Amino acid sequence: MTTTRSFDAIIIGAGQAGPSLADRLTAAGQTVALIERKDFGGTCVNTGCMPTKTLVASAYAAHLARRAADYGVVLDGPVGVDMKRVKDRQQTVVRNARGNIEKWLRGMPGMTVIHGHARFESANTVRVGDDLLTAPRIFLNVGGRANVPDMPGxxxxxxxxxxxxxxxxxxxxxxxxxxxxxxxxxxxxxxxxxxxxxxxxxxxxxxxxxxxxxxxxxxxxxxxxxxxxxxxxxxxxxxxxxxxxxxxxxxxxxxxxxxxxxxxxxxxGRKPNTDDLGLDKAGIETDKRGYIVVDDQLRTTVPGVWAMGDCNGKGAFTHTAYNDFEIIAANLLDDDPRKVSDRISCYGLFVDPPLGRVGMTEAEARATGRPLLIGQRPMTRVGRAVEKGETQGFMKVVVDAETKQILGAAILGLNGDEVIHGMIDLMYAKAPYTVISRAVHIHPTVSELIPTMLQELKPA
The missing domain is CATH 3.50.50.60 (FAD/NAD(P)-binding domain)
Structure with a gap:
């Protein structure tokens, strides 16, 4: 027997953006239904950031142990890896994070958590099993999955x-x-x-x-x-x-x-989880790759429906998904106009040593035709890296020679994924590079070489 229930808002998907938006909406006194068909936390918690970085940490420990002699440390016998214990550690991190998210959601006042597969029946109605759920506002946070191309064999x-x-x-x-x-x-x-x-x-x-x-x-x-x-x-x-x-x-x-x-x-690569939601019944448009088409405030082509996270093609990262939530919440609840185009591209590659990246590459900056200043410094000239015996990589920055604005930076090396945030913050502040080039940083750190690099900029 079909039953119909009405809410102020429906959120489909419990990835990075969905639970945070649910928290804001319920705190504002709204009734919310959050529908999750599988695991709370989405890709990041279950098969992405958290488990992989947990594995990276175990792999780094093994690598460092094999290098113990480089530091004058003597180990008794060869270094081994117990993969079952590595997996158990990873799974413990995942289970704890997943459980905390579910507990958080179920404790929200005005919240109804539903396990099941949601499909649109119309622009404001979704079906989960025998239940029809309606709301004037629906938010899609359905994420993505690994792409399996049709390669021969x-x-x-x-x-x-x-x-x-x-x-x-x-x-x-x-x-x-x-x-x-x-x-x-x-x-x-x-x-x-x-x-x-x-x-x-x-x-x-x-x-x-x-x-x-x-x-x-x-x-x-x-x-x-x-x-x-x-x-x-x-x-x-x-x-x-x-x-x-x-x-x-x-x-x-x-x-x-x-x-x-x-x-x-x-x-x-990845593909969005949009092929089994019945988007056509709601009239929600997708592009040729299956991503939901959204505007600068993450509204879909159907009034009252928004798309957040990996499914909208505006970013493929946990931090961009969370920022999607912030943009939607600011516009709907805070009278604070925010838009996706204000976001500066930044991301990391978490090999060892890690790569931190923000803004344009040098090739992209050159393509603009602007006059450029380039700064670069090998990690072999970074005292902290030398002291730790981890001198692979380099840091590099690209600056607009006329405006003095940083256009992009790459830091491949010890703590590069953390050091890059000084560049990110300066770019959001729209301040000239001289703000950092004249700053006094703590010694001995990797970050202390950023001012030095900026003082040595050369025309490209």
Whole structure:
């Protein structure tokens, strides 16, 4: 028997943006239904940021232990990895985070939490099983999943995605990773440190092709120095079963035409979870890749419906999803007009050492035709990095020579994912680079070399 229930707002998805918006709406006295079909917390908590960074931490501990002699520390015997304990630690972090989010949601006044799959019946009505839920405002926070392209033979082999990687309790003998971008490279390094042989297969001419070439080259050198094989210019990737695993056919400029691995990870991008929501019944428009079309305030093409997070194509990160919530809440509840176009692109690549990135690459800045100033400093000239014995990488900044505004920066090296925030804050403040170049930073830190680098800018 179908029942109909009415709310002030419906939120579909309990990822990064949904619970925070629910908190604001219920605190404002509204009745809210939040619908989640699987795990509370979305990708970040369950198969993304939290579990992968937990694994990265375990892999770093193993790597540092193997380097103990470099620091004058003597260990008794070879360093081993108990993958079952590594997995248990990762799963504990995930379960705690997931449970805390569910507890938070269920404790909100005016909140109704529903487990199930929501599909639109009309612009203001969704169906979950036998229940119809209606609300004048509906917020989509349905996230995304790993893209599985229709490569030849992919249906004939077992393969892993980021979600499947979370369930491994033994390191693969030979992990072949298809995709040389952010997700693939993090898994490549961590599983090499767990003891696997690792090969990265990338169709492009270099890793993480959106970055400047020297960033790509430096990261490749870091990975290859740890024994990871990198195969670039893989023009025709295909798969076939092999006696001891999977054969990946690779046409490259150099190297064998195929790689046989025990396991294959597909890390070739993400796709939005928008194909099974009945968006057509609501008249909600999507683009050719399936992302929900939104305006600068995250409103869809249907009045009363908003889209947040990975499903709207405006960002593929936890921090952009959270900012989507902030934009919607500010506009609806705070009379504080905010928009997506005010956001400055920033992100990290969490290999070791990490890459922190903000704004334009040098190539993008040059394409604008502006006169530029460039600053660069190797991590070998950063005292803190030398003291810790972690001198791989460099820092780089691109400045508009006329306005003195920072256009972009990359910090590949010790604490680069944290140090980059000084640049991010300055860019949001719309202040000239001289504000930092004349600042006095704490010694000894990585950040203290930022003013020095800015004092040594040169015309590009």
């Amino acid at each position: 992919v249906g004939d082999i077992p393969f892993l995605t980021n979600a499947g990687m979370m369930q491994l309790d033994t390191p693969p003998e030979h992990l072949v990773i298809v995709g040389g971008s952010y997700i693939g490279l993090e898994f490549a390094q961590m599983f090499r440190r767990f003891g696997s042989q690792v090969t990265v297969v990338e169709m492009g001419p270099r890793l993480i092709g959106r970055e400047d070439p020297e960033v790509s080259d430096a990261i490749r050198e870091i990975l290859e120095a740890e024994g990871i094989t990198v195969r670039l210019n893989a023009e025709c990737i295909s798969f076939a079963p092999a006696e001891n695993g999977v054969c990946v056919h690779v046409t490259c400029e150099a190297g064998a035409p195929q790689v046989v691995g025990s396991n294959v990870l597909l890390a070739v």
